[in-house]
Amino acid sequence: MLRQRLAAVAIVLSALTAPAIAAEPIVGAYYPGGSFERYPVSNIPADTVTHLFYAFARIEDGRCVVANDAPAHFKALARLKQQHPELRTLISIGGWEAGGFSDAALTDESRKRLVSSCVAMFFDTHRGSFDGVDIDWEFPVYGGPKHLPARPEDRANMTLLAKEFRRQLDAKAKARGQAYLLTAALPAGRMQSAGPYDPARSFDLAALGETLDFINLMTYDMGTAFSTVSTFNAPLREVADDPLAPELRRTNNVEGAVDFYLEHGVPADKLVLGVPFYGRGFRVDSAANDGLYQRYREPYAAGDWRDIQSKLLKDGKWTQHWHPVAQTPYLFNADERVFVSYEDPRSIALRAQLAKERGLRGVFMWELTGDDDQRSLLKAMAAPFAPGATR
Template sequence: MSSLRVVTALGLAALTVVGTVAGSASAATAGPAAPDHRGAPNHVVGAYFAGWESGDFPVSKIPADTVTNVFYAFSTIADGACTVPSGAAGDFAALKQLKASHPNLKVSISIGGWGAGGFSDAALTDASRKKVVGACLNTFFRGYPGVFDGVDIDWEFPVSGGPAEIPARPADKQNATLLAKEFRKELDQLGGGHKLLTAALPAGRLQTGKGKYGDPYDPANSFDLGGIAKVLDWINLMTYDMGTGFSPVSTFNAPMAQVPSDPLGQPMKRWNNVTGAVQYYEQHGVPADRIVLGVPFYGRGFHVTQAGPNHGLFQPWDTSFDPGSWGDIKAKLLTDPAWEQHWDDNAQAPWLYNAAEQKFVSFENPRSIGIRSGYARAAGLRGAFMWEIAEDDSAHSMLNAMAKPW
């Protein structure tokens, strides 16, 4: 969910790979990143698990033979401590059981998420950081022994860019790194082997919080990207939500590269895409093998005010809507002839247009997911992750496409 970037030699090489892997993700031949000295996995096939979905998609359905890392979403910060979501205790017990039968599976508790406050205050001072980190680790590692292997920080976002009602300060940028350092120190003192520390960080997008509608959002204003990367095992780079209800036209949720006909102005057009976001992070001191690429298993919809020459793409709109998960789109929209399917070679992504209803839907399918994950491997990234596992179809078509290059 951001900023100006020049195209490096690696970036240009990676862009050429996109065309190669369009038909088959296995065409990418570069090996996975080597493990670092802290014992992090050789590669990551990550899955966020939304606890509120567990009624329809229980922990037992997680395909742990394919997934290497599960990120349980979300705990939040309240009064300087971490909350345990309602019903999560049952999920934690199921995760412990799943790990018993899949001993290589790693589970992290993800703290934060969109709309979650508490970070700015908790990270403000050395004392407040010690308090929140101690409380969180006590809750999850001592309160639920044998369940968690790490912590995933999902602060959306320090300084600016998050919901307008969430407190934020200029000092947040430095404090985010200090908070990560406190987590790293305390995790190392738990014993029992290396504990993972990761963070979900934003890619290029339009301002959604305190800035003016349509303002560019720059993640380097929120985070010391190179500094925090040195503390983390890796960054879960949220290379999605680039086309949302803050976009002036109907557009792609996670385009692979710039689309020439996209009316979005520069410099955002250059980096408001998957490859541009990765290149930007690298430019700001984040090594490729500390980046895990994010892919969305859901769509975004717009009611456009005119069809235009491009079947609803890049058109003004009056309302946005949620077309649902990949499973919903596959079952309901792809089977309905009213929805015409299209493909863009630059975005390396499909879209749907319903001419009678003037509705546009950006979504991903197994082909586009395979392209993104193949790019991640060819570019030397640590792996790929998705938001989120319950939004796949029953055959795990999207997960299988994401995992295939690894």
């Protein structure tokens, strides 16, 4: 009897001291439903992508709605999942200029109505198409498009909304004997529509880190039309020459944004690092410094990597540069005084490697259809998290 008791104690102690099994790494991809005709669901590289986020569902009258052609896309997703059972698909609700969040999250009743409508649509009506929900509220409290309603209580209500999604998804999962994911896309850029921006004023980051399965950290859009000068879209590290105020500059880069979220209570293994498959451009006033950190007249539509590679990089009017601190390429057209920040396979690989070295859950991109036909950016992004990859 004593020997049996000692053996039982040994088993318990072994379980308590054994290292935790690491969660499978995430290679995530946002897929815009509007790209279906030129990039059908059947083209999605489900042998590389582990988590696919369909963008977007919207909120109207406090309930989830989708575009008229979305149900056909959802059926295609279900077929893709049957062919690739390990692929996890999530419906992303919201996006830039998506309204309805502040009102729908305002009360317990309104939150339950929104969530129940979303759960019914995506896990009953379109059962088999999705494994979870991704909340993309841009942004509670302030910083989002100026025409959308925003309230001081949005910060707390975002947490309550996430908890309501968690409650209803868990109930559905228990009834069906399966698990459903809950994630959110959260911002990193420190300049938004209202000027200087602090993500911690919009989101209770520690609380969301507890409630969500993981957070897609949007470590891009750090240089946009809201910036005061031409700058990088996703600099890897802080650049001392950047004229942004020091208190903003410290976290307006990939590494600094990760540090910010960690400092605000989000565990590293709940963070998935975002990389952009598109560029940002500016029509600058001066050719000084090859267009970098200059006042500008207006933004320039640089397009995605596919466009930049096939057009700008093959045009001799654009000079190519690499910044040793930001660890990113950029272009300058001196004749037209246009500066373009973008990412290529080299810079994407560096960001993915940083995610691996910092112990983050994985990487994701906005968005899948911006890659070239060889999937150069996706391959660079996924490489550090491939089976057997080393640091």
